[in-house]
Amino acid sequence: MAGRTLREEQVSATRELLLTAAERLFAEHGVYAVSNRQVSEAAGQGNNTAVGYHFGTKADLVRAIVRKHAARIEEIRARLLADLADPDDVRGWVDCLVRPALEHLAALGSPTWYARFCAQVVSDPALHRIMVEEALTSPSLQTIIEGLERCLPDLPAEVSAERGEMVRHLIVHVAADRERALAEHTPTPRSSWDDAATGLADAVVGMWLAPVTPAR
Amino acid sequence: MAGRTLREEQVSATRELLLTAAERLFAEHGVYAVSNRQVSEAAGQGNNTAVGYHFGTKADLVRAIVRKHAARIEEIRARLLADLADPDDVRGWVDCLVRPALEHLAALGSPTWYARFCAQVVSDPALHRIMVEEALTSPSLQTIIEGLERCLPDLPAEVSAERGEMVRHLIVHVAADRERALAEHTPTPRSSWDDAATGLADAVVGMWLAPVTPAR
Incomplete structure (x- = not known):
């Protein structure tokens, strides 16, 4: 060629x-x-x-932006998955789940805009589907969810599903909060994307391991 | 008069x-x-x-919608707070935090639109502030956060702050997911708003109680 x-x-x-x-x-x-x-x-x-x-169209432009970043986030996720030491450790899977997006933002340098952009796209009735199709259907993401579920065999399917959705929201909106605070020079809890990812992973592990109250 | x-x-x-x-x-x-x-x-x-x-303006209209619902959610929150049995119980405070919005949506009957509306407003750069001013600065909300922090005395301030933000995101976006699924007749994990609130409260308790990894 x-x-x-x-x-x-x-x-x-x-x-x-x-x-x-x-x-x-x-x-x-x-x-x-x-x-x-x-x-x-x-x-x-x-x-x-x-x-x-x-x-x-505007939607095509949005899709092109998502696709560009999703490819880089996918590379980071594949690397973390390849380095996963213990497949029975919940924390390892959670790190694979939450760290790639935040590590990508850190690698972009300051300022970034992608997190605030994503928070709008996932919340918009017309654009929501683009994010699902371009960023949330990756095979490696499915591998991680299945790996997590094997570590937590007693979780009812409905609880596993709702916690999976909760984690997706937390990744997007914690990142957007931090990006907005950095852009507007307002306080944000953590001093680096790496520490923010650690705080997010701590919370997500607690969430996945939380006892389940039976439905009424 | x-x-x-x-x-x-x-x-x-x-x-x-x-x-x-x-x-x-x-x-x-x-x-x-x-x-x-x-x-x-x-x-x-x-x-x-x-x-x-x-x-x-459009922003004034958005503010009027938020104010109308926030007043009703505040009434539910005040009732739950008045009924709080044990001020040393994390679960009681978390119920006061997460149940009012979902109970309000249940009371509106089906279909509802407010949760999907909120998810957009909180994620929008120009409208975000309206939600903070109208719905997130209520004194009863502050009482709950302080009550929770008294039950969890060892939590570093930065972790408490980031988990508080995470809970706010989860309430808005879990509710919006469920509302969207009901509107579009797609599957949603729980069969009622009450059960969804229980699932959310379980996850949030796990998140608040999660061990903290020291920052690097």
């Missing part, structure tokens, strides 16, 4: 500029408060229809 | 119609995807500027 042409390089660079501008504007002002035209302008594109040309 | 005039009754009824229409449309389509004009039309108002006349 020949190398990429100059034209391909330019297209790739323009797409990257648009993705970065969109993510920042969406995080700071809201996914719906920002127009595709504003994204094109913020990305330095003379052509105000650049988003439409390169991505399509 | 004389009774309300007919004009006052009409204004009150119109405001209520607008609030209900807005909440439903926002929950189903997104707070920003719906215009004030669409809200006015869905509320059966011939005048398409009814939202502007009765409430002002």
Whole structure:
């Protein structure tokens, strides 16, 4: 295969500029408060229809942002899974579950916008499905959930399901809280993403191991 | 004081119609995807500027919806607090913390829209503050957090703060998940709001009692 042409390089660079501008504007002002035209302008594109040309609709742009980050988070998750020492240890599985997203944010350097963007997307009735399809259906995530369930054999299926949902919410919103606090220079409980991940993992282990009150 | 005039009754009824229409449309389509004009039309108002006349901006309308529900949730919280049997029991405080919102949703009957609406508002950069001001600064909520902290004297301040934030996220998003599943007729772990509140309280107790890993 020949190398990429100059034209391909330019297209790739323009797409990257648009993705970065969109993510920042969406995080700071809201996914719906920002127009595709504003994204094109913020990305330095003379052509105000650049988003439409390169991505399509607002939803397509959102999907492209999620896909970019999900691929990197998946790499971190695969590495943590490969390093998992003890498959009978709840903490090890929980670390594989909660650390990848926060480690990814740490690796991006400051400031980041992806966590606040994600918190909006998962909470939006029209965009929610994009996050499920692009980030929550990865096979390695399923491996982790199954590994956790093998460590906790007595958990009723309904409790396992609801705790799984709770963990997903905590990862997204704890990360968004911390990112917002860093951006706005307001206090946040932990001094690093790594410590925040430790606090989150502690809480999640407690949650998974919590005794179950029988339903009435 | 004389009774309300007919004009006052009409204004009150119109405001209520607008609030209900807005909440439903926002929950189903997104707070920003719906215009004030669409809200006015869905509320059966011939005048398409009814939202502007009765409430002002979109943010003012969002605030009025939150305030209406927050007042009812506060009543439930005050009742649970008054009935609290043992101030040294973590579970009692956690019930006071997580049950009011879910009990309120149960009392509204099916379908509800408020939980999905809330999940969007708390995640939105421009609207987030409204939820903090209207629903998260209640004195009874502060009483509960302090009561919980007295039961858990060894928790470092940063851990207490981060777990408090996590609980707030879980209440909003567990409720929104369940409401969405009921609206879309998809499976949801629990068969009633009461059982969902029990599952949430179990998880939250486990989270508050979880051992703390020292920060690196």
